[in-house]
Amino acid sequence: MIWKSIKVGFHRLGSPPTFYRFCLLLSPWLWAGFAICTIIGLYYAFYVVPPDYQQSDTVRILYIHVPAAWQAMAGYVVMAILAMIALVWRIRTTEIMAMMCAPIGAAFTLICLATGSIWGRPMWGTWWEWDARLTSMLVLLFIYLGIMGLYAAFEDRRKGARVACILVLVGLVNIPIIHFSVEWWTTLHQGKTIRIFGESSMHYSMMPPLIWMTIAVKLMFGAALLDRSRNELLSQDRRKGWVAKKLLGKGVK
Amino acid sequence: MSALLQASRVTFQRQGEDVFEATDLTLNAGQATVILGPNGSGKTTLLRLLAGILKPASGTLERSARTAFLGHLPALKGELTCRENLDFLARFHGAGTLNSSKALARVGLAGLGLRPARALSAGQKRRLGLAGLLVSPRPIWLLDEPYASLDDAGCRLVDTLLEGHLADGGTVALSTHQHKPQLAQGFQTLQVSPARRAEVA
Amino acid sequence: MSALLQASRVTFQRQGEDVFEATDLTLNAGQATVILGPNGSGKTTLLRLLAGILKPASGTLERSARTAFLGHLPALKGELTCRENLDFLARFHGAGTLNSSKALARVGLAGLGLRPARALSAGQKRRLGLAGLLVSPRPIWLLDEPYASLDDAGCRLVDTLLEGHLADGGTVALSTHQHKPQLAQGFQTLQVSPARRAEVA
Amino acid sequence: MSAMLALLLRDLRLAIRHGGESLMPLVFLFAVIILVPLGVGPGPNLLAAIAPGMIWVAALLASLLALENLFRPDHEDGTLEQWWLGHLPVTGLVISRLLSHWLVTGVPVILFAPLAAQMLYLPPQSLSVLMISLLIGTPILSLIGGLAAALTLGTNRGSVLLPILVFPLVVPVLIFATGAVAAAADDLPVRANLGLMLALLVLAITLVPLAATAALRLNIE
Amino acid sequence: MSAMLALLLRDLRLAIRHGGESLMPLVFLFAVIILVPLGVGPGPNLLAAIAPGMIWVAALLASLLALENLFRPDHEDGTLEQWWLGHLPVTGLVISRLLSHWLVTGVPVILFAPLAAQMLYLPPQSLSVLMISLLIGTPILSLIGGLAAALTLGTNRGSVLLPILVFPLVVPVLIFATGAVAAAADDLPVRANLGLMLALLVLAITLVPLAATAALRLNIE
Amino acid sequence: MIPELEYASFVWSSYGIFAVVVAWQILQPVLYRRRLMAELREEQALQSGEYDDPNP
Numbered sequence A: 001m002i003w004k005s006i007k008v009g010f011h012r013l014g015s016p017p018t019f020y021r022f023c024l025l026l027s028p029w030l031w032a033g034f035a036i037c038t039i040i041g042l043y044y045a046f047y048v049v050p051p052d053y054q055q056s057d058t059v060r061i062l063y064i065h066v067p068a069a070w071q072a073m074a075g076y077v078v079m080a081i082l083a084m085i086a087l088v089w090r091i092r093t094t095e096i097m098a099m100m101c102a103p104i105g106a107a108f109t110l111i112c113l114a115t116g117s118i119w120g121r122p123m124w125g126t127w128w129e130w131d132a133r134l135t136s137m138l139v140l141l142f143i144y145l146g147i148m149g150l151y152a153a154f155e156d157r158r159k160g161a162r163v164a165c166i167l168v169l170v171g172l173v174n175i176p177i178i179h180f181s182v183e184w185w186t187t188l189h190q191g192k193t194i195r196i197f198g199e200s201s202m203h204y205s206m207m208p209p210l211i212w213m214t215i216a217v218k219l220m221f222g223a224a225l226l227d228r229s230r231n232e233l234l235s236q237d238r239r240k241g242w243v244a245k246k247l248l249g250k251g252v253k
Numbered sequence B, C: 001m002s003a004l005l006q007a008s009r010v011t012f013q014r015q016g017e018d019v020f021e022a023t024d025l026t027l028n029a030g031q032a033t034v035i036l037g038p039n040g041s042g043k044t045t046l047l048r049l050l051a052g053i054l055k056p057a058s059g060t061l062e063r064s065a066r067t068a069f070l071g072h073l074p075a076l077k078g079e080l081t082c083r084e085n086l087d088f089l090a091r092f093h094g095a096g097t098l099n100s101s102k103a104l105a106r107v108g109l110a111g112l113g114l115r116p117a118r119a120l121s122a123g124q125k126r127r128l129g130l131a132g133l134l135v136s137p138r139p140i141w142l143l144d145e146p147y148a149s150l151d152d153a154g155c156r157l158v159d160t161l162l163e164g165h166l167a168d169g170g171t172v173a174l175s176t177h178q179h180k181p182q183l184a185q186g187f188q189t190l191q192v193s194p195a196r197r198a199e200v201a
Numbered sequence D, E: 001m002s003a004m005l006a007l008l009l010r011d012l013r014l015a016i017r018h019g020g021e022s023l024m025p026l027v028f029l030f031a032v033i034i035l036v037p038l039g040v041g042p043g044p045n046l047l048a049a050i051a052p053g054m055i056w057v058a059a060l061l062a063s064l065l066a067l068e069n070l071f072r073p074d075h076e077d078g079t080l081e082q083w084w085l086g087h088l089p090v091t092g093l094v095i096s097r098l099l100s101h102w103l104v105t106g107v108p109v110i111l112f113a114p115l116a117a118q119m120l121y122l123p124p125q126s127l128s129v130l131m132i133s134l135l136i137g138t139p140i141l142s143l144i145g146g147l148a149a150a151l152t153l154g155t156n157r158g159s160v161l162l163p164i165l166v167f168p169l170v171v172p173v174l175i176f177a178t179g180a181v182a183a184a185a186d187d188l189p190v191r192a193n194l195g196l197m198l199a200l201l202v203l204a205i206t207l208v209p210l211a212a213t214a215a216l217r218l219n220i221e
Numbered sequence F: 001m002i003p004e005l006e007y008a009s010f011v012w013s014s015y016g017i018f019a020v021v022v023a024w025q026i027l028q029p030v031l032y033r034r035r036l037m038a039e040l041r042e043e044q045a046l047q048s049g050e051y052d053d054p055n056p
């Protein structure tokens, strides 16, 4: 029953003009939410939170490092879900959305790696170490890049998307490895300190900016995803009737 | 007459466009089908669809017997000898009553068993491909231009092979351009027509 | 009539055995020659000899003009687009009056210039091969089964290309099986006969 | 089963008859073994330190090298599309092909590793760990490489992508493997590294054949 | 001339579009640069000692790797026989093909050698010698490899022969080259080694194109 | 707000990277869209025959 309604919903969104309108309407709201959350988050991060007694001011890196890390992983999960739907039901809009997740996810992975590395210099005395967490995160970046490259390498965009979706699903195994690497292997990287349920070993005063930034980053992911998907759809369907209609009509925004 | 293969409203898409118009086709035991159409109309694509190599974008396809597909590409390994190629096919698809040597003799390649496949002439390669059909019993034959590069004797050979296969309860669909099969029981034809492009409104 | 290519008593040997009987052949400007013979009789070998790809084991061969050879193998790079393939041929053999786009249009491939050659159908590949003859002016055309895989329109296309080439003072030798050329001025034929095996004394 | 066996035997026959690839792994191994002492000078300690890295690099390169020929020739001569004629499990054929890749590129390196280790003065207690790491690791290389080869088969830009896809995935394997051997040389525990590799192997074995089958299917269109 | 140029340009285009081979030399180089320190541990002296050997092995492997594709694809799709249509000097085409092999396999290694040397702590005074040895040596690798590829083109047992033919011929080159770099590191004279290499290069340049042309001619029959 | 200047450069460069990457994510779709629309309009104009040159 639920499955069916989900499927129907996807099919309705699967119609290119509807999807196009959906993206057009939703994305500005997401951008606005992103802006607001970021401002609040940055305010907390710089004015409210005291420096850590151990890590002093470098702890402020956490407010971008951790949201970016989480989003890099969450973005991958979203992409994998979309890829699954695309492969099973062959809905074109989900194919496109899955593919468009990759560059955004790659961007967040890059942020996580860069900030982590910058943070590591004062904390661990090294920019880089081949430990399990760091290595698996680097692998995530390359998987993202591989997906983008694979998609771009096909002339037939739909075929490219479907092949790349297979890679997406295979690459999914890397996500739990990233997450649990600190528990499975002794690593330089610190273990789990933040819990949503139960006692978090992080001081409560550090939580608000982290939460705000996390939400901000999620909204941004959604907004960028919709923008990119809309572009890609337009570019793929450039010879289709509905695009021409849009162009002839009130002029496309 | 039993249907060995049944396709209804099958289509195939490349780059989001249909290659040919939705097609219905039934291959009955003992009956031959000739697929006609100009270059690039989609005959090969259709045969590959029927063989199960491609997945239809829409429509349904039912096969109730094993399938052999002989395409433009030789599907032979040039480094292996003719006999090794046939032995491999027999083991890969399951051996039948005809062994490799007999199959070679049947298609007029007797004595070439130890020759590496790449040292055959064009027509001999096609004949080796035909021999591959014989070493393993598969009721559905899908042949893409089986007459290409064959001399007159070769064309007659194909006709006799087809008649034998049909008499054994097999079925065959083949595409061809210049030479039409000469079969005692005749054949049905299917004209492939390229899909009209979606109009820009 | 001037002879563009003259072969006298040429033979070719594989593994110490002649492939075909010693052959005489003269290709005159404006004249077509059709080489006939069953599969494996040595037509391809003879054409490759005439083209200079193989060296005759005995006999003499004189060519007084540039030669184009279109064989069973496509001599195309599948990764390159149709236009890139033709551009390469034009630069490699020296460009003529027809540019790549016009040559493509001439053989019925207009609009496929940006398609990688491997994504063509069998007949379209053969047509691309024909286009390769047009981009660079070479008076001697040696064509190995130019009609293979072509539809009726394609066969007529080959005939018109041949007539145009002959009218320009070129010459052509071609091998064929099922379809014979339909030329206003007719053609001479050459029957290739496999060499008799040296008898075991 | 018999189809898988037939394919495996034919692949090995072709490798012997045709492929320089079948000797290349050993060429690499011995190029490395001969050249490294020349550059380093015959100091046993130095050589011992670099031995596992060298042997592993040889294994990786041998594996990478043969990837282009894993599916492409079969694609080009039409043999690959015969896999889908319906009465055979294609995944089985993919497994058989990957197995023959491993037999041709991985096994020779494993077999000659003890000799190479000896020539590079690897301490005996590390040798067994090196062998285990090769046994676990080289199949991973074949599996990952096979997946990448299947994914890129139909692309225009072919295999510029291949190393990009393969490299990030196999480098961790090499890091863990050489880490294990280095740990063994220092009498440290090697469990963690080898366990990780084993986990990767299990993952690869379960995922790759299915994913590669799906990718091939899409690419032969 | 223009035919040679056309061939060269097309070969390079194909290398970019199709061949993973065009990235493989760099993949090798970086596999070596990243993995060796991991296997060896970051001791600058040790790394410096093995650096020239490693870089040279990468160059050798890159060159060997591409040999199978030097003439075989052209042979199989019928492009090679077009070379003999009479109005072109085939030796020129062979030279052009060898040149493109060197451009694709040798030059990237040369270009990235300074970076690799840096990362492996090669002493600066050896770098220039390393570069010179690569400049002289990599064309020799391409030439010798090209000859072997031409010789083995038509054989049935294909390229099991290839490494067997190539290896004994190129190992001396590698020994002279790494010897020269090692000598430079110890401030010893390098003339003798480099001179020998230069002699080899001259020899190869004069002999190989003709011999390869003859071998190809025989093999396309 | 950052009393200890010792680590300021680390913190600021982190935030800087974040800002740059986010900005790029905002900008890229917009730029791509511009190019795409220009292309589409041109194609459209070509097809409907009312081609007006954008650079008169």
Ligand code: HEM
Binding pocket: A062, A065, A066, A069, A070, A112, A113, A114, A115, A116, A117, A119, A120, A121, A123, A124, A127, A133, A134, A137, A138, A178, A179, A180, A189, A190, A191, A192, A193, A194, A195
């Ligand atoms: C290049 C280096 C680094 C990388 C690639 C990296 C990667 C990651 C990733 C992927 C996560 C999310 C883990 C998850 O939730 O499953 C994370 C979380 C975190 N990282 Fe890093 N990190 C790096 C350096 C650092 C440094 C130097 C520190 C501080 C000393 C640090 C502190 C944290 C903290 C506190 C968390 C939240 C932990 C939690 O999950 O509760 N990271 N990092």
Ligand SMILES: Nc1ncnc2c1ncn2[C@@H]1O[C@H](COP(=O)(O)OP(=O)(O)OP(=O)(O)O)[C@@H](O)[C@H]1O
Binding pocket: B014, B019, B037, B038, B039, B040, B041, B042, B043, B044, B045, B046, C118, C119, C120, C121, C122, C123, C124, C149, D221
């Ligand atoms: N791999 C491919 N990618 C894209 N288009 C292709 C591909 N293969 C074929 N086509 C196109 O699809 C159409 C149908 O091709 P197909 O090979 O089925 O034709 P065909 O009827 O067999 O022609 P022929 O008589 O020349 O063999 C052709 O227009 C061709 O250009």
Ligand SMILES: Nc1ncnc2c1ncn2[C@@H]1O[C@H](COP(=O)(O)OP(=O)(O)OP(=O)(O)O)[C@@H](O)[C@H]1O
Binding pocket: B118, B119, B120, B121, B122, B123, B124, B149, C014, C019, C037, C038, C039, C040, C041, C042, C043, C044, C045, C046, E221
């Ligand atoms: N590379 C080779 N090595 C050994 N024998 C060969 C080789 N190529 C062809 N032959 C043999 O030489 C004979 C002539 O071959 P050729 O290709 O010239 O025949 P053909 O007349 O072109 O035949 P078809 O009509 O089938 O194309 C054949 O018997 C063939 O088996």
Ligand SMILES: [Mg+2]
Binding pocket: B043, B044, B045, B072, B144, C121, C122, C123
């Ligand atoms: Mg066809």
Ligand SMILES: [Mg+2]
Binding pocket: B121, B122, B123, C043, C044, C045, C072, C144
């Ligand atoms: Mg022939």
